[in-house]
Amino acid sequence: MQTVDCVVAGAGVVGLAIARALALSGREVVVVEQADAIGTVTSSRNSEVIHAGLYYAPGSLKARLCVEGRRLLYAYCAGHAVAHARTGKLIVASEPSQIDGLRKIEANARRCGVDDLRFLTRGEAESLEPALACAGALLSPSTGIVDSHALMLALRGDAEAAGASFALLTTVVGAAIEAGGIRIETRDANGETFALEADTFVNAAGLDAQAVARRIDGFPGNLIPRQWLARGSYFALPGRSPFSRLIYPVPVEGGLGVHLTLDLSGSARFGPDVEWIERVDYTVDPGRGAAFYEAIRRYWPDLADGALQPAYAGVRPKLSGPGQAAADFMIQGPADHGAGRIVNLFGIESPGLTASLAIADHVAELLHTRL
Numbered sequence: 493m494q495t496v497d498c499v500v501a502g503a504g505v506v507g508l509a510i511a512r513a514l515a516l517s518g519r520e521v522v523v524v525e526q527a528d529a530i531g532t533v534t535s536s537r538n539s540e541v542i543h544a545g546l547y548y549a550p551g552s553l554k555a556r557l558c559v560e561g562r563r564l565l566y567a568y569c570a571g572h573a574v575a576h577a578r579t580g581k582l583i584v585a586s587e588p589s590q591i592d593g594l595r596k597i598e599a600n601a602r603r604c605g606v607d608d609l610r611f612l613t614r615g616e617a618e619s620l621e622p623a624l625a626c627a628g629a630l631l632s633p634s635t636g637i638v639d640s641h642a643l644m645l646a647l648r649g650d651a652e653a654a655g656a657s658f659a660l661l662t663t664v665v666g667a668a669i670e671a672g673g674i675r676i677e678t679r680d681a682n683g684e685t686f687a688l689e690a691d692t693f694v695n696a697a698g699l700d701a702q703a704v705a706r707r708i709d710g711f712p713g714n715l716i717p718r719q720w721l722a723r724g725s726y727f728a729l730p731g732r733s734p735f736s737r738l739i740y741p742v743p744v745e746g747g748l749g750v751h752l753t754l755d756l757s758g759s760a761r762f763g764p765d766v767e768w769i770e771r772v773d774y775t776v777d778p779g780r781g782a783a784f785y786e787a788i789r790r791y792w793p794d795l796a797d798g799a800l801q802p803a804y805a806g807v808r809p810k811l812s813g814p815g816q817a818a819a820d821f822m823i824q825g826p827a828d829h830g831a832g833r834i835v836n837l838f839g840i841e842s843p844g845l846t847a848s849l850a851i852a853d854h855v856a857e858l859l860h861t862r863l
Contacts, residue, residue: 493675493676493687493688494686494687494688495527495689495690496520496521496522496687496688496690496691497519497520497521497687497690497691498514498519498520498690498691498692498693498741498840499521499524499674499676499690499692499693499694500514500521500523500694500696501523501525501664501693501694501695501696501697501702501704502523502524502696502697502698502701503523503525503527503531503648503660503766504524504530504531504534504644505534505535505643505647505844505845505848506535506698506762506837506840506851506852506856507523507525507649507694507697508523508530508531508644508647508700508848509521509617509647509848509849509851510696510704510851510852510855510856511647511648511656511819512647512648512650512651512654512656513584513691513849513852513853513855513856514656514813514852514855514859515650515651515654515655515656516650516654516655517625517704517856519692520655520659521655521656521657521839522650522656522658522659522688522690523656523657523658523659524659524662524663524664524676524678525658525659525660525661525662525692526661526663526664526700527660527661528646528661528681529660529836530645530654530658530660531640531641531644533698533699533740534698534699534806534807534808534809534840534841535644535698535845536640536641537774537805537806537807538640538725538762538764538806538842538845539640539751539753539763539842539845540637540638540640540755540763540845541581541635541636541637541638541738541751541753541842541845542562542565542566542576542635542636542637542638542845542846543558543562543577543635543842543843544558544559544562544582544601544606544608544632544634544635544790545558545559545562545601545604545605545606545843545846546576546600546601546604546606546609546745547598547600547601547748548596548600548604548820548843549634549820550600550603551686553818553820553821553823553854554820554821554823554843554847555605555743556604556606556678556847556850557604557821557843557847557850557851557854558604558843558847558850559604559605560846560847560850560853561843561846561848561849561850561851562634562846562847563847564850564853565638565643565846565848565849566578566636566817568643568646568849569638569643570769572646572650573641573738574638574639574642574643574646575638575639575756576636576637576756577621577637577640577641577754577756578633578635578636579632579635579636579637579671579736579737579738580632580633580634580635580636580737580738581631581634581635581737581738581739581740582612582617582621582624582626582629582630582631582737582738582739582740582825583597583629583630583740583741583742583819584617584624584626584628584629584650584740584741584742585627585628585629585742586625586626586627586737586741586742586790586792587627588627588628588853590627590742591627591628591771592598593742594611594628594629594630596659596673597630597742597743598611598630599755600672600839601791603726603858606632607820608633608634609630609631609632610628610630610631610633611628611629611630611631612628612631613628614627614628614784615627616629619630619632619735619748620737620790621735621737621739623734623735623794624735624739624791624792624793625790625791625792625793626791626801628738628861629732634663637738637753637755637756637855638652638845639756643681643845647848651755652685655859657676658723661680661681662678662679662680662681662695662771663678663680664676664677664678664697664707665677665678665679665685665707665755666690666707666708666709667693667708667709668708668709668710669708669709669710669711669831669832669834670689670777673689673690673691673692673832673833674689674690674692674693674708674832674833674834675679675687675688675689675690676688676689676690676693678782679740680794684749685716686827691832691833692833692834692859693708693835693837694831694834694837694855695834695835695836695837696837697773697863698723698809698840698842699719699807699809699862701719701836701837701838701840702716702718702719702838704738704746704820705836705838708831708834710831710832711829711831711834712831715824715828715829715848716836716838716840717811717822718811718813718839719809719810719811720768720808720810720811720812720813720814721755721768721769721770721772721807721808721809721810722765722766722768722769722808722810723766723767723768723769723773723774723805723807723808724740724763724764724765724766724767724805724807724808725764725765725776725777725780725802725803725805726761726762726763726764726776726803726804726806727761727762727763727765727769727776727781727800727801727803727807727808728759728760728761728762728800728802728803729759729760729761729762729799729800729801730759730799731759732758732759733752733754733758733759733760734753734760734792734794735754735792736753736754737750737754737761738752738753738754739752739791739792740752741787741790741791743788745789745801748842749787750762750765750783750787751761751763752788752792752821761803762788762800763784763803764806765780765783765784765787767780768813768814769803769807772807773807774796774804774805774806774807775805776802776803776804776805777802778802780798781802782802785797785800786840787796796860808841808842809838809839809840809841810839810841811838811839818863819839820839821838821839821840821844821851822836822838822839822853823835823836823837823838823854823855823858824837825855825858825859825860826836826859827858833859835859837851837855837856848853
């Protein structure tokens with residue numbers, strides 16, 4: 493049995509950022525990932541937006557880690573030649589009755605430490621984006637986009653340069669809390685099992701985080717939260733986008749509404765919507781496009797019939813279900829559960845990509861690691 497300092501389960505953007513942070517602090521790190529490559533699940537099925545931190549409850553982990561993570565992420569991308577763009581974003585009121593909603597978002601954002609928002613009249617917004625139709629808008633200059641795959645490659649490169657190793661096609665099938673640490677049982681693609689004895693175990697398994705936690709013998713089951721799954725489908729617009737900024741409606745239950753995001757080539761995609769599901773399924777139903785046209789035409793009335801093409805879907809690992817208030821990230825450290833040097837990360841949905849570097853620092857602090 494091999495003895496290591498730290499095992500990280502999950503090689504999505506958050507797991508990679510954590511592995512990097514721990515390795516740079518001098519820890520011996522092994523990352524265990526059940527897929528055949530890094531970042532193949534939630535981290536590669538999202539909008540690739542660098543969020544400013546406007547919507548979250550002031551003082552929450554989402555709010556604090558998003559604002560700090562955004563600052564860290566822009567600096568990291570600039571320093572590591574990771575493609576990104578500070579595009580800015582307009583949150584638009586489609587009708588005068590939604591103006592109050594914009595004001596509430598603005599006030600909430602200021603309480604979260606975001607102080608660069610600017611309220612725009614209809615004329616001001618439509619002069620910035622001539623294809624837009626709205627009653628007013630909020631301009632968020634610090635919102636942007638990032639090449640998430642390039643980001644993850646850079647994080648992996650940093651982690652490996654600092655001594656971290658990766659075991660792909662390897663699943664955590666069991667674990668046990670022992671006096672000297674955590675015994676972790678893994679299985680590879682050939683069915684071979686291998687045990688690791690670790691001082692520290694970080695469960696950053698995303699959609700599988702609850703399942704991994706339940707496999708830890710001796711971990712209190714009552715501290716493992718229920719998970720809900722929300723599928724978000726995306727539709728693409730061929731050709732160049734008619735907008736130069738991201739366009740978001742006033743948020744809806746379960747998400748931020750069907751918004752327009754850009755990729756770094758200037759193409760547009762719309763989504764995600766919110767569809768509560770029972771199991772992970774990335775199928776995009778073309779029939780959902782009808783609701784997309786209706787939602788998009790509230791702020792872009794010139795969208796032509798038949799212009800949208802089904803693109804891809806992602807699944808959010810949520811800690812709140814239909815009709816419930818949005819839940820915060822849940823990041824459990826040793827002081828939270830008293831079950832050894834284990835950190836569980838539950839419900840790491842948006843803004844997890846933006847917050848990834850700040851989440852990594854937070855996990856290191858929970859483990860009393862100095863970066």
